[in-house]
Amino acid sequence: MQDYILSYVLAYSTNRSFVFDDYTWVVNETPYSYFEGKLIPSRIPLSALVDGPLAGGALPPGDDTPRAVYKDFFQKVCPNPTILRLSDVTGWSDSDTVKSVMDKWVEKITSIEDPCLQFEETAPDKQIFNVFVYGKKERLLSIWPYMSTLPVLSHWEWSPLVQDAFETNHGVIYPPSIHWPESQDSSEVRMMPDLLVIHLRRGDFAGHCRYLAKSNAQWNAFNSFPELPDKYDDPIHTDPQLSQRETAMAHCYPNVAQIVDKVKMVRGDSRQPLAYLYIMSNGNDAWVTELMLALRELGGWEHIGSNRDLRLTWDQTFVGQALDMLVAQKAQVFIGNGWSSLSSNIVMLRTANGLRPESNRFW
Secondary structure, three states, X not given: OHHXXXXXXXXXXXXXXXXXXXXXXXXXXXXXXXXXXXXXXXXXXXXXXXXXXXXXXOOOOOOOOOOOEEHHHHHXXXXXXXXXXXHHOOOOOOOOOHHHHHHHHHHHHHOOOOOOEEEOOOOXXXXXXXXXXHHOHHHHHHHHHHHOOOHHHHOOEEOHHHHHHHHHOHHHHXXXXXXXXXXXXXXXXXXXXXXXXXXXXXXXXXXXXXXXXHHOOOOOHHHOOOOOOOOOOOHHHOOOOOOHHHHHHHHHOOOHHHHHHHHHHHHHHOOOOOOEEEEEEOOOHHHHHHHHHHHHOOOOXXXXXXXXXXXXXXXXXXXXXXXXHHHHHOEEEEEEOOOOHHHHHHHHHHHHOOOOHHHEEEO
């Protein structure tokens, strides 16, 4: 998602339409792919996940920037676009800040008269902003003061499909009545008071966390805003009684006891009582049940729910992660995984919404 957003920022900055494609897991002609032995769609329409400016929705009144368009429309009206290549702009490298690289490309693109531009299709590691930039806070956060003001974030909306899934599962997620304003101004913070949302990666993250510990990887950039209370700048010395691997695993793949301890700490730190809990996890049912029982022992809960309790239609099952992000975006407090791109999407949106830094925590 952050790749889509950063590409949108580049297009918006040059006063051009952002051209979006489906969310693509595997680039091939088959409609389905396998992930961890499960059949999943190879492509999901972006409009099934999000609404608003990123997916071609309206911009705020007075903003005359061209709206985003779908790839098929672009190919119809621009059959012979000018092709941009990385070599077209010199004097930058993968170590430069995103802002400085963006400025160079904005200058280049605005100098081109052809209204139809397309970047050369290339390998993911050969793009202007490759996947590694999202883990480099010193590079990516340079663009935040500008990016956070743009309609792509200030007027962010989830798709009708995702919002309908939330309304249907309201009682599972957060039983109290919600009285949000009728205004469609997405810059308004529509929060669910007293709700704590926790994000726990399991499954493939068991191996991935061991790799992260071995490589001494830092947290994702949007999980590393300097004002956030939980940091991972010096993992070797986070807990002198634990090895570097043990420290990393406690942050990346905490066990039930470690999760309970962190939740207890965060509830104690919170300005507001956190009486509602929603667990978003890809852990199996037995593990999530064990966790829920352990957390219930803390007492003081009005309700505990999880994404294992959701009742989704067939099409909603494929946007379940977007539903989790919607819930976490609007929670009173969120605890995420510092290495997770999904957690960093949530923290990015919460920060853009102006929620207090101390409301974003990590294991």
